[in-house]
Amino acid sequence: MYPQAAPHRRSESAIEAYGLGKKYRRGWALRDxxxxxxxxxxxxxxGPNGAGKSTLMGLATDMIRPTAGALRIFGxxxxxxxxxxxxxxxxxxxPLFRRFTVAETLRLGRELNPxxxxxxxxxxxxxxxxxxxxxxGTLSGGQRTRVAFALAFxxxxxxxxLDEPMADLDPLVRRELMATLTAAAAERGTTVLxxxxxxxxxxxxxxxxxxxxxxxxxxxxxxxxxxxxxxLFAVPPGASLPVxxxxxxxxxxxxxxxxxxxxxxxxxxxxxxxxxxxxxxxxELLLAYLRSPDAPPLIAPGARPGxxxxxxxxxxxxxxxx
Ligand SMILES: Nc1ncnc2c1ncn2[C@@H]1O[C@H](COP(=O)(O)OP(=O)(O)OP(=O)(O)O)[C@@H](O)[C@H]1O
Numbered sequence: 557m558y559p560q561a562a563p564h565r566r567s568e569s570a571i572e573a574y575g576l577g578k579k580y581r582r583g584w585a586l587r588d589x590x591x592x593x594x595x596x597x598x599x600x601x602x603g604p605n606g607a608g609k610s611t612l613m614g615l616a617t618d619m620i621r622p623t624a625g626a627l628r629i630f631g632x633x634x635x636x637x638x639x640x641x642x643x644x645x646x647x648x649x650x651p652l653f654r655r656f657t658v659a660e661t662l663r664l665g666r667e668l669n670p671x672x673x674x675x676x677x678x679x680x681x682x683x684x685x686x687x688x689x690x691x692x693g694t695l696s697g698g699q700r701t702r703v704a705f706a707l708a709f710x711x712x713x714x715x716x717x718l719d720e721p722m723a724d725l726d727p728l729v730r731r732e733l734m735a736t737l738t739a740a741a742a743e744r745g746t747t748v749l750x751x752x753x754x755x756x757x758x759x760x761x762x763x764x765x766x767x768x769x770x771x772x773x774x775x776x777x778x779x780x781x782x783x784x785x786x787x788l789f790a791v792p793p794g795a796s797l798p799v800x801x802x803x804x805x806x807x808x809x810x811x812x813x814x815x816x817x818x819x820x821x822x823x824x825x826x827x828x829x830x831x832x833x834x835x836x837x838x839x840e841l842l843l844a845y846l847r848s849p850d851a852p853p854l855i856a857p858g859a860r861p862g863x864x865x866x867x868x869x870x871x872x873x874x875x876x877x878x
Contacts, residue, residue, distance in 0.1 A: 654693030677710030777856025
């Protein structure tokens with residue numbers, strides 16, 4: 557059963573993937589991945605180590621070429637001038653020139669990006685008391701991360717792709733930068749795709765979710781829709797599971813003490829919440845799917861991409877008119 561959303565015009569897609577796959581010598585890192593991320597969403601990309609998250613982000617930023625399928629950024633091919641101008645990508649590595657000062661780094665950002673916003677970039681640096689005249693090589697890991705964030709935000713991207721970028725930040729700075737992220741998304745309609753293993757943190761910022769495991773897509777869609785499509789039952793010791801038939805058990809785990817079992821089900825029919833059942837939190841939903849990598853995928857209707865043939869036709873038309 558899937559909660560019926562009110563009919564609405566299909567919004568612009570920031571990312572659409574069609575049967576996307578990447579094969580390395582050791583095998584498929586990502587296989588047959590199809591989803592869309594509507595523009596303006598903050599999307600958590602979640603999966604166990606080696607699930608294919610960085611590969612997906614590499615494909616979206618043209619760092620990696622697909623073995624199969626295709627991907628579009630605002631309708632444009634990754635690596636095209638339009639996609640590059642509209643996208644900022646931040647990884648754990650944060651390649652910055654160590655001999656440049658912070659001010660020189662921001663100047664480089666200004667020269668390379670036609671939509672550069674010096675005020676936004678400088679404010680981010682100043683908020684962390686990072687001296688503009690300091691050389692990058694003399695900064696702490698967290699300060700370098702802040703400068704890399706300033707470069708990414710200064711670019712005023714429509715799509716910000718963040719590959720676990722905050723691992724070296726203290727909790728207060730993480731919070732501050734998360735707040736900056738969500739404010740940018742709310743004010744400018746920036747789409748954010750952020751991979752993280754910090755599930756509780758994602759709960760605060762994400763309204764959209766893509767889960768990958770073993771190189772395949774497991775969940776995609778709006779957080780609220782995905783939560784509403786599941787229920788968590790707290791089953792007392794000795795009691796039998798009060799669901800069956802159309803419902804599908806994703807996972808059962810000890811829950812809340814007193815010998816109770818928490819059973820997360822994908823709903824096949826409406827259940828009255830209350831009593832034993834409640835909608836799972838985002839963290840409960842994610843943990844259940846991470847612990848059950850073979851659970852069948854659930855791609856919300858709004859997260860399904862259009863037809864790949866339309867994309868090919870559109871590309872051909874662009875090539876003819878170019
Ligand atoms: N350049 C490469 N050559 C060969 N195999 C690779 C390469 N890059 C990634 N892989 C493999 O592809 C799979 C997916 O890797 P990927 O880095 O996308 O996972 P991830 O979800 O980002 O993991 P993590 O959470 O650990 O960062 C892994 O099995 C990895 O070993």
